[in-house]
Amino acid sequence: MAPRKTKRRPSSRTRKPASRRGRMLPWYLLGSALIAAMLGREHLPAMHDWQALWRRGTETKTPVRTPVTTPQRIAAPTPDSRPSETAAAKPGPPASANPGAGGATFFYCGIRQDNCIIDGGNFIYRGEQIRVADIYVPATKEAKCDRERNLGGDAKEALRILLNAGEFELAAWKPIDEDQHGRKLRIVRRNGRSIGDALVAKGLARPWTGERQSWCP
Numbered sequence: 001m002a003p004r005k006t007k008r009r010p011s012s013r014t015r016k017p018a019s020r021r022g023r024m025l026p027w028y029l030l031g032s033a034l035i036a037a038m039l040g041r042e043h044l045p046a047m048h049d050w051q052a053l054w055r056r057g058t059e060t061k062t063p064v065r066t067p068v069t070t071p072q073r074i075a076a077p078t079p080d081s082r083p084s085e086t087a088a089a090k091p092g093p094p095a096s097a098n099p100g101a102g103g104a105t106f107f108y109c110g111i112r113q114d115n116c117i118i119d120g121g122n123f124i125y126r127g128e129q130i131r132v133a134d135i136y137v138p139a140t141k142e143a144k145c146d147r148e149r150n151l152g153g154d155a156k157e158a159l160r161i162l163l164n165a166g167e168f169e170l171a172a173w174k175p176i177d178e179d180q181h182g183r184k185l186r187i188v189r190r191n192g193r194s195i196g197d198a199l200v201a202k203g204l205a206r207p208w209t210g211e212r213q214s215w216c217p
Helices: 015-042 046-060 145-164 195-201
Strands: 116-119 122-125 129-134 169-172 184-189
Touching: 116 145, 129 195, 145 195, 184 195
Parallel strands: 129 184
Antiparallel strands: 116 122, 122 129, 169 184
16 A cells, blocks of 8 residues: 655744734834824925915805896886877867868869869869859860860869969858759858959959850850
């Protein structure tokens, strides 16, 4: 039989270094603590300076809160601050209350059906047909000759120009208010002068005497 191999026991030499390290460990820790304390004392002023700088930095970085302003409400205007009624434009009288006030622009009838000229002695004003009562003029549509037709056209244009020249007034023709055709008989005046007389002075009308005379030669 082969001889058995005997196990070798570890020598006592390997245990000695371990026991020495274990005994030296507290001294290592004590030395490290002493070195740290010495270093802390040397760098203590620098640490205080660093803490002060850090505090200043945090103070400057703190956000500044701006005060919140609430919007002011504007009070509604009082009755005293509103424009007075006397300053407002007052509306004029209605057209029917002052029919001869003027201020209208006249065209020929056909282009317009109100404030327009029919012929040299008739026109429509504010919805009413007016006949100039103190004159008679040459006809246009029922003219007896070319002279009468030409004079009638001139009288028509002259009446339009006179009515557009400014304000006028209408005076009643007494004792008759309207003729058999329903036309209002009126004397047209401006500044106290008859517009019919102005047409007579131009040779475009004749004074009304109750009878008509021919305009033809």
